[in-house]
Amino acid sequence: MARVSATGKGLVLGIDIGGSGIKGAPVDLQKGVFARERIRIETPKKSTPQAVAEIVAEVAAGFVDEVGDDSPVGVTVPAVVHHGVTKSAANIDDSWIDADADALFTRVLGRPVVVMNDADAAGQAEMHFGAGRDRDGVVLMTTLGTGIGSALFLDGQLLPNTELGHLELDGKEAEHRAASSVREDKDLSWKEWAKRLQRYYRHLEDLFWPDLFIVGGGVSKEADEFLPLLDLRTEIVPAQLRNDAGIIGAAWAASHQKI
Ligand code: BGC
Numbered sequence: 001m002a003r004v005s006a007t008g009k010g011l012v013l014g015i016d017i018g019g020s021g022i023k024g025a026p027v028d029l030q031k032g033v034f035a036r037e038r039i040r041i042e043t044p045k046k047s048t049p050q051a052v053a054e055i056v057a058e059v060a061a062g063f064v065d066e067v068g069d070d071s072p073v074g075v076t077v078p079a080v081v082h083h084g085v086t087k088s089a090a091n092i093d094d095s096w097i098d099a100d101a102d103a104l105f106t107r108v109l110g111r112p113v114v115v116m117n118d119a120d121a122a123g124q125a126e127m128h129f130g131a132g133r134d135r136d137g138v139v140l141m142t143t144l145g146t147g148i149g150s151a152l153f154l155d156g157q158l159l160p161n162t163e164l165g166h167l168e169l170d171g172k173e174a175e176h177r178a179a180s181s182v183r184e185d186k187d188l189s190w191k192e193w194a195k196r197l198q199r200y201y202r203h204l205e206d207l208f209w210p211d212l213f214i215v216g217g218g219v220s221k222e223a224d225e226f227l228p229l230l231d232l233r234t235e236i237v238p239a240q241l242r243n244d245a246g247i248i249g250a251a252w253a254a255s256h257q258k259i
Contacts (some may be wrong), residue, residue: 011035012048013067014074014251015056016118019091019146020032021142022052024059025244026066028252032129034244036066047092057108070111072259074250076118077101078147084115090175091147111259114250119149120160121249122216122239127156128252129142130214130240137211140164140204144217148175148200152208164204174200180219189227194229205234214239 015024025038039062039215045049060073067073079097082085084102089095105113123141126132132139134154143149148165151158165175176182178196188196201213213232215223216239223238241248 001059001137011066012071012251012255013060013063014121014247014249015059016076016078016121016246016250017043017052017056018078018093018118019047020205022055022059023243023247024063026063026191027248029252030130032125032241032248032252034247036063037245038244039063040173043201048095049086049093049101053060053104053108056105059111061240072112072114072254073105074114074116074251074252074254075101075105076116076121076246078118078149080163081115081120082161086115088163112254114254114257114259116150116250117149118246119143119162119216120129120151120158121247121253122149122241122245123151123214123249124152124158124252125241125245125249126146126213126214126216126239127153127158129248130245131237132214133213135161135212138208139212139214140208140210141214141216144178144180144219144241146179146181148179149224166198167203169196169203174203177215180217183219194226197226198232201230201232201234201236204214205232210234212237216242216245217233220223 011026021040023040028035039204086096101115139153141151150162150164152162178200183193213236220238
């Protein structure tokens, strides 16, 4: 039931809220690509829902020519999103806990919204347009960034909010040991980081027996540096849409999810 935007161009706006930037673009869902260059605005230092919502509205205002001002918008948040309410805040302001993100974005944008977890959105994009296309069975996408996000699929259907970055690894939360930000902050070599990833992905494959791992996040463009160092029984491949995945997946959800 893909909807067509008010402008009749079939483009849908996706907006991805991250710890450092809020990014949006109109997405061509026939091809799974941006129809125009994205707009990126810095995430406010105090990243409260209200402060972030104002930027989201500013990004959306930049694309009225492409998508109109009344068609559904997909928005991602780096948090558990339960029926439109954000329930966690690992790498954003604590005031997101129990915030009615759906109501807030609907109000500031003046149009229907679909709010979802950032990794779930990235996973949807990879499943439809990237590394997971046409892949049945259990597919587990992880995003390695500031934190670790996860998106779990069975035969293309998402099980939302899996939050596997918070599994325990060596006595700590996995994302505090193995996120891409940890590699940068601790200046770990690829080999040192891969040792941590090895333990993480081995744990994941023992728990879920996936048919495929997809590794996303900006660092996936350097996958050749670390994926060959991993010894897993599960096939593991880099994401194809890189940092565009959140926006594309959010737009996809806005046009396919009941609102
Ligand atoms: C959050 C997840 C998010 C991931 C990636 C984690 O800390 O708990 O909700 O998907 O970071 O941003």
